[in-house]
Amino acid sequence: MHDTAVETRRERLRRSTTAEIKEIALRLLVEGGPSALTLRAVARQIGMAPNALYGYFASRDDLVVALRDDQYAALAQAARDGRDVAAAQGVDGRLRAWAHAVREWALENPTGWHLIFDGPTGGHRSAPCPTPPDGDFDMCMPLLEFAEATLPHSQLIAASTAYRWSDFDDALTERVRAALPDLPPEGIALGLRIWARLHGLVAFELDGRLRAPSTVAAAIYDDEITYLLRSAAADEMDNPPEDRSEER
Amino acid sequence: MHDTAVETRRERLRRSTTAEIKEIALRLLVEGGPSALTLRAVARQIGMAPNALYGYFASRDDLVVALRDDQYAALAQAARDGRDVAAAQGVDGRLRAWAHAVREWALENPTGWHLIFDGPTGGHRSAPCPTPPDGDFDMCMPLLEFAEATLPHSQLIAASTAYRWSDFDDALTERVRAALPDLPPEGIALGLRIWARLHGLVAFELDGRLRAPSTVAAAIYDDEITYLLRSAAADEMDNPPEDRSEER
CATH class of the missing domain: 1.10.10 (Arc Repressor Mutant, subunit A)
Structure with missing residues (x-):
């Protein structure tokens, strides 16, 4: 005792x-x-x-890795919280809420974002989401749920494409197949493409490449999401684009 | 003498x-x-x-800046060469050729890509393309030509959006308005979004986030381009997706 x-x-x-x-x-x-x-x-x-x-x-590297893992966990939590707030809104609403939560976290934690994605010891190295420290892929589930729901009637995948499970990270596919048994491998490719679009815009904004006022960066990001949802033409199209007049 | x-x-x-x-x-x-x-x-x-x-x-920084400017010039040249090869193919074919030239250059010159976009002294800081050392925005013209051609009948811009010229970098808008007088400010926002999508996928591939074999990364990139062209629904839809069976 x-x-x-x-x-x-x-x-x-x-x-x-x-x-x-x-x-x-x-x-x-x-x-x-x-x-x-x-x-x-x-x-x-x-x-x-x-x-x-x-x-x-x-070593310094060990300390940086510990910081990065903390920041990843915080980003993943923010993304989950965003999704949960929109839990009742269908896959479209959840994807929108997830995407906004990711951007808002990044703007509030630019150092954390850089640590996760291009930190001094290199970012995480897997796909379609950054690989979390504990191998849990919960963060990217809203992306993949969206892909699963919209893939059957979506314009988002070119018909000529034939992906295989072996095309992707083993740990990821194992997790995804358990959680979303109806998702074909094309869904992972689609998740990657969506993540690249959103990640790219957030990275541009953080790096000052979107030199415009942040309300404009927000509008561009929102346009991309709105367009994504329209293209997916999901039945759950339950979130029309908001009126942004008061933001401008 | x-x-x-x-x-x-x-x-x-x-x-x-x-x-x-x-x-x-x-x-x-x-x-x-x-x-x-x-x-x-x-x-x-x-x-x-x-x-x-x-x-x-x-200083070391001066040397890095000189290297970065050289690499930018090489990337811009590769992009122009790609566009020129497809000069006769209409805006869709030129955009596709431009996008492939950018990716291929990046895969052959990963150090150059990192120097330009996240080099030790920070990347270039403007939009929608990286600002070239001499303020010449030729590199991004194929993106903006594509935006100009497709905007009137494209699904790519949400109708609720109202951008203004003052939302964007002055040097860029001055150059763009001289070269493409019919392009509205929405075209710059669209160019940014397209560049973010393509840049994001190339960056993921270079950083090892697309852990799949590079043929799969190529297929994902090509899907994104094909999808982009289809969504734009341009009259110049003269480049159907190639049969990739021999690549797999």
Whole structure:
């Protein structure tokens, strides 16, 4: 009993120190960019000997990976929350809510977005969504549900295409086939294409390539989603484009 | 006369040394990534004192910018060449050729692509195409010509959208309005969206997010283009999707 209590207290302390290290590291990144994040700078700010820090993170890369995983989890949660808010709206409404949640999270957490997609140690390396740290592909499910619902009567896939399951990441296809047994492999290709469109616009906006005011970037993003939903011509076309006059 | 000849010879020597420095710098980047490119490493490989190198490039950033501008020029040239090959095919054929030329250049020059779009000193920062070093927007003209030709009868723009010229980069709109007087501001928004789709897929493929064999990445890219052309429903629909059976 006594040993367990001591262990628990140590673990709690370790967890709290780890959280503090990550909080400081993220702030250094946000305020100064990749070059500002060094283990030495973290140690100085936390008032810890640099050597003690190695007991928590063996290298700068390990720390960056931990930050990236946290940011991925936050993005995935935001995307799920967006989908859940629109749970009653059918696949179209859920896709729209998901896409807006992704963009809004990115605008609020640009450093997190860069960490996930082009972080100093390289982004995640799988498709159609970024591979989450724990191999859970929940984040991209709204995309794939949309693909499943719209594929049979959609203009979105060219008829000449023949994809196979082996064309895609094994871990992803295994997860997708369990969750969406009616989705053909074309659905993954479609999910990838949709994700590339939305990801591309968010990345342009974050990188300042959409030099226009952010209301215009929002309008362009919304146009893309609206167009996507129209093209899919799903029965669940239950979300007509909003009137954006008050946004302009 | 004599002075001019001497000057010319000096200039020629300087040009040749500059070219050699850039060639070595690009090779260091290709082989070792951003951290391998240092002025010290370039000086060592070229057999020059580090101080002498500063007479050519005042800093590593200056050298990177010079490399990036070269790579941009090469990408723009490849895109133009692609368009020119399909000059007789109408706007659809030209867009398709342009898009394939962009992807092929990226696959052959991944370091160049990263330099242009997410290089160590940041990518170019304008839209809808990356801003070329000399402010010439020729690279994106096939996109905008396509937008101009298809906009009147296209499903690609949601009717509720009202864009203004002031929504976009001044240098770009000035250039576009001179070259394509009939294009409304919606055309720029559409160009951006198309570029985001294509750029997003190429970036996914280069970053290894499309883990599938490259023939599948090619098929997905081609699906997106085919779909784009169909949605645009242009009169010039003169390029039916090729039979890809021999590629698979």
